[in-house]
Amino acid sequence: MTSEPDGLDVPPEVLELDPEELRRLGHWVVDRTIEHLRTLRDQPAISVEGLETLQAQLGGPLPRTPAALDDGLRLLADVALHNQQHGDHPRYFARVPGPSSPVAILGDWLAVGLQSVASSWGGGSGPATLEIVALEWLREALGLRPGSEGVLASGGSMANVTCLIAARHRVGTGIVYLSDQTHSSIQRGLLAMGYTAADLRVLPTDDITLRLDPATLAAAIATDLEDGHRPSIVIATAGTTNTGAVDDLPAIAALCTEHRLWLHVDGAYGGPAGLLGPSGGVAHLALADSFVMDPHKWLFQPYDIACAWVAEPGLLEATYAVNPEYLKDVRGGVVELSNRSLELTRRSRAAKLWLTLRTYGIDAITDAVRRGVGLAEYAQSRIEADPRLTIATPAQIGIVTFTAPGASPEQHWAASRALTADGYAAVTCTALHGRTVLRLCTINPQTTTDDIDGTIERLAELLTT
Ligand SMILES: *Cc1c(COP(=O)(O)O)cnc(C)c1O
Numbered sequence: 001m002t003s004e005p006d007g008l009d010v011p012p013e014v015l016e017l018d019p020e021e022l023r024r025l026g027h028w029v030v031d032r033t034i035e036h037l038r039t040l041r042d043q044p045a046i047s048v049e050g051l052e053t054l055q056a057q058l059g060g061p062l063p064r065t066p067a068a069l070d071d072g073l074r075l076l077a078d079v080a081l082h083n084q085q086h087g088d089h090p091r092y093f094a095r096v097p098g099p100s101s102p103v104a105i106l107g108d109w110l111a112v113g114l115q116s117v118a119s120s121w122g123g124g125s126g127p128a129t130l131e132i133v134a135l136e137w138l139r140e141a142l143g144l145r146p147g148s149e150g151v152l153a154s155g156g157s158m159a160n161v162t163c164l165i166a167a168r169h170r171v172g173t174g175i176v177y178l179s180d181q182t183h184s185s186i187q188r189g190l191l192a193m194g195y196t197a198a199d200l201r202v203l204p205t206d207d208i209t210l211r212l213d214p215a216t217l218a219a220a221i222a223t224d225l226e227d228g229h230r231p232s233i234v235i236a237t238a239g240t241t242n243t244g245a246v247d248d249l250p251a252i253a254a255l256c257t258e259h260r261l262w263l264h265v266d267g268a269y270g271g272p273a274g275l276l277g278p279s280g281g282v283a284h285l286a287l288a289d290s291f292v293m294d295p296h297k298w299l300f301q302p303y304d305i306a307c308a309w310v311a312e313p314g315l316l317e318a319t320y321a322v323n324p325e326y327l328k329d330v331r332g333g334v335v336e337l338s339n340r341s342l343e344l345t346r347r348s349r350a351a352k353l354w355l356t357l358r359t360y361g362i363d364a365i366t367d368a369v370r371r372g373v374g375l376a377e378y379a380q381s382r383i384e385a386d387p388r389l390t391i392a393t394p395a396q397i398g399i400v401t402f403t404a405p406g407a408s409p410e411q412h413w414a415a416s417r418a419l420t421a422d423g424y425a426a427v428t429c430t431a432l433h434g435r436t437v438l439r440l441c442t443i444n445p446q447t448t449t450d451d452i453d454g455t456i457e458r459l460a461e462l463l464t465t
Helices: 019-042 051-058 069-080 102-113 121-142 156-171 184-192 214-226 249-259 271-276 315-320 325-330 350-360 362-384 409-422 449-464
Strands: 149-153 175-179 200-203 231-237 262-267 290-293 306-310 390-396 399-403 428-432 435-441
Touching: 019 069, 051 069, 102 350, 121 149, 121 271, 121 290, 121 306, 121 350, 121 362, 149 156, 149 315, 156 184, 156 231, 156 262, 156 290, 156 306, 156 315, 175 184, 175 214, 184 200, 200 214, 214 231, 214 249, 231 249, 249 262, 262 271, 271 290, 271 362, 350 362, 362 390, 362 399, 362 435, 362 449, 390 435, 409 428, 409 435, 409 449, 435 449
Parallel strands: 175 200, 175 231, 231 262, 262 290
Antiparallel strands: 149 306, 290 306, 390 399, 399 435, 428 435
8 A cells, every 4th residue: 555645735836826816905005005116205315113012013023824915915015115215216415316217117127027037047047138239338338448258246246256256266365455535335345255354455436526546546546566565456447425525547547458467446325326427437448457336326227237248258257166966957058147146046137127128228327427427516505605515525427425514423413313313305314534524425317306495405404402
């Protein structure tokens, strides 16, 4: 007598959802998203709730039996996904906004629904092609070196590490130069790669421009050479997160050529300003040996997506390729994206980006970026016209910082917290060499001049009463 293997008494449709029910709730999800986009301006730009309150609604014992899907979806939308920063809100000026576009949302939905995978050619030739095409379109639009090859990552943090591992593969270990305005994630990435503090030169920037000074860099390289160290990689930033400062790429690249150093450019924030042409503030990107940009910041994509490019063709594969036995059957295609970074199983992040580029066209996207730049310049003009406020750093590719002379650092923080708690806008302070300033990042094309006026007026009032 043979007994049935355990488990076969479970019906195949154990996790199915009736197609008509899926259709009904799918429409609810679409309607709810449209409602979000339509009423965003009247909602708070950021909502934070305590863990206890949230857990009371979202937690509880491990669910053992089914619960109503309608209720679950409503809890997701009204509680979980409501209580977050709304980076797509037209008055979200804190940190870096994430003004995702409706077209990109549609692309991402489809990629999730059709279980996209962009790992091997044999297992995902279509998604792989989307990724190669989208990266090449952007490479051309940004003026990166022809032949540059790329891969998508979750964010700037991972994209920078992806490039820096390839850089080290090419130039070997040695001293890495960055500035005190380099994004904090890069130091973390370098330390995770095995660099130690003794390998890193965090060069001071001046108080006015907050840019990496080529003379300071040249002196640091000279000192290291004298001391018998081996300079290897320079990290420049095209648009710092603090102030939008763009390092002097031609001067830094000249030093890199002279000393045969790798030039990595972090454009996670400011990269899209490269679409604006030579006068747009971010240019000469062909000088970069590797380059990073975050479409989930300023190319109107839902989280998450970042681009990593390396100028030397084949270097990503030379760095990352593995050929384990169990992947043999899917090899032999054109591009194995799993051989271009540390990620093997990866969804098609390109689907949303490709659809966005194809649908709007690069000119409309460039216009949307130009509007963000213009909004920060408008904010600067309003701050300059207000006797209660003074500019700290001028508008640079979408970021302006300012203070209220006479108000303490704590008053600046209190004003940004009060405005944010009020829900009208989300604003934060930052510190520039220890000096507390208010900061607006204005890259959402839906932001109006009224939004800017209202935000500045409220901040000025909070700071002077
Ligand atoms: C945001 C940012 C990063 C990190 O990118 P994530 O997408 O948050 O991982 C790196 N560098 C710069 C300049 C940034 O603005």
